[in-house]
Amino acid sequence: MPLAPDRMPLTPTNTPPITNSAPLTLQAVSQAVAPALVATSRAGMAPSELAALSKQLSQTQLKRNATSAGVLSQTAQRRRRIDAAIDKASNETTTDNFSEFSSTIVAMMFMMEERQAARDAEYQRQKDEREREQAEHEEKRAAEREMREQQSQQLMLMLMTKLMGDRNNN
Structure with missing residues (x-):
């Protein structure tokens, strides 16, 4: 029996590869490093809110990694x-x-x-x-x-x- 979409675990989805023709941006790097995820409702938030929060956290982590080589x-x-x-x-x-x-x-x-x-x-x-x-x-x-x-x-x-x-x- 398949799970309902709001009960599905977070899984990576197919993302397009980064090519040399496009300049590297923070968004392109974040998509390559942290592919888009399907959110569940266990947290009490809507899947779109969780996806936005995940994207925001990954961008923050990339900025920290770029500036301070990680969180110490x-x-x-x-x-x-x-x-x-x-x-x-x-x-x-x-x-x-x-x-x-x-x-x-x-x-x-x-x-x-x-x-x-x-x-x-x-x-x-x-x-x-x-x-x-x-x-x-x-x-x-x-x-x-x-x-x-x-x-x-x-x-x-x-x-x-x-x-x-x-x-x-x-």
Whole structure:
């Protein structure tokens, strides 16, 4: 059972192709992009009113597409504004403050080198101190070892003397 004309869905109709002989106009482009549609009465409007509204909306969209390359969401617009502000700030920084910026970098490099030299000097001082302490500790150990050896030798000499003296007396 076919649908009544006021209940038919929107469908494209045959439109004549755009030829090179006629100049391109907004109306010709809109007809090629958005072909005429058959309107339904679901919206509570007459088919002619819906067709006029559709035509008006398509023309408005074509104008927006031609001028602003489409409708952007608020997020996209905000991102574009932020990008433009960043680009502007970077351009100002590079042109106006380039010499100040480069001198700041040079000063920063010198400070970094001075700090590195100070760290190296502190490291060398600590290393020398550790080596000196290790040498003192080693000397102390060597002295204690030598003292123990001398005491051990004296004890052995005393024992040997006592043993030999006791044998000579018997």
